[in-house]
Amino acid sequence: MSSENVGHTESDRFDAVAGALERLRGIHDVRESLDAVLQQFAESARDTIDGADAVSVTTLDGDEPRTAAATDLRVVQIDEAQYAAGDGPCLEAARTKQPVRALVREARERWPEFVGAAERLGVRSYLSAPLLIDAEGDSELVGALDVYGWTDGAFDPLDTALLRILTLAASATISTWHRLRRAREVIDQLDEALTSRAEIEQAKGVLMALNKISADEAFARLVKLSQDSNVKLRDLSRQLLVSLRES
Numbered sequence: 001m002s003s004e005n006v007g008h009t010e011s012d013r014f015d016a017v018a019g020a021l022e023r024l025r026g027i028h029d030v031r032e033s034l035d036a037v038l039q040q041f042a043e044s045a046r047d048t049i050d051g052a053d054a055v056s057v058t059t060l061d062g063d064e065p066r067t068a069a070a071t072d073l074r075v076v077q078i079d080e081a082q083y084a085a086g087d088g089p090c091l092e093a094a095r096t097k098q099p100v101r102a103l104v105r106e107a108r109e110r111w112p113e114f115v116g117a118a119e120r121l122g123v124r125s126y127l128s129a130p131l132l133i134d135a136e137g138d139s140e141l142v143g144a145l146d147v148y149g150w151t152d153g154a155f156d157p158l159d160t161a162l163l164r165i166l167t168l169a170a171s172a173t174i175s176t177w178h179r180l181r182r183a184r185e186v187i188d189q190l191d192e193a194l195t196s197r198a199e200i201e202q203a204k205g206v207l208m209a210l211n212k213i214s215a216d217e218a219f220a221r222l223v224k225l226s227q228d229s230n231v232k233l234r235d236l237s238r239q240l241l242v243s244l245r246e247s
Helices: 010-024 034-048 073-085 089-096 112-121 157-211 215-229 233-246
Strands: 054-061 064-070 100-103 125-135 138-149
Touching: 034 054, 034 064, 034 138, 034 157, 054 073, 054 089, 064 073, 064 089, 073 089, 073 112, 073 138, 089 100, 089 125, 089 138, 100 157, 125 157, 138 157, 157 215, 157 233, 215 233
Parallel strands: none
Antiparallel strands: 054 064, 054 138, 100 125, 125 138
């Protein structure tokens, strides 16, 4: 929710989070990239948290942070100022695995690079919470959700608690997405293997019929042709079958 919507009742705010959780439950399309999933999450958080004018998602690829999603590209500059300095509220949330809430005007001594970038863009309030995925019972760090407000005091302790609920739900969504993506990859690999096997068997049958040779001899010829032409056995078999259909 933008700053102009600040002032909703606690009931309104809980209802908004409940709606966001319902939307998160539907984000399981493994055809989408993880960044696309995180973008949906960022937009959901922006529309849910009272006082949120922009939201970004910081992810850690190894030890290298990057902004994987943002509802306003201007705030990416604030993220990058923190990454360059190696410090700032989003990195602290990621390191400590605890939410961080800050008024920009009070954080100059602690995070000067962050404050400089935030003030240039008119950001005055900030809230960040860690994103974790569950790796077989152990929490594995993904990054942080970063919320920006154009007004002082845009976020209160209730916002921190609600954001924590959202990030826990998002972490579960990310974990599920990873599991489904891995399962989809295994299925695709098995399907490819079965298709390849069928094509190789068909190519063997063709060679057996044309040359009046055994299955072992036909397979040996396919292997030799594959090695001599530096073409995978599957692709060679497919080419042979296509050439026969076209002849």
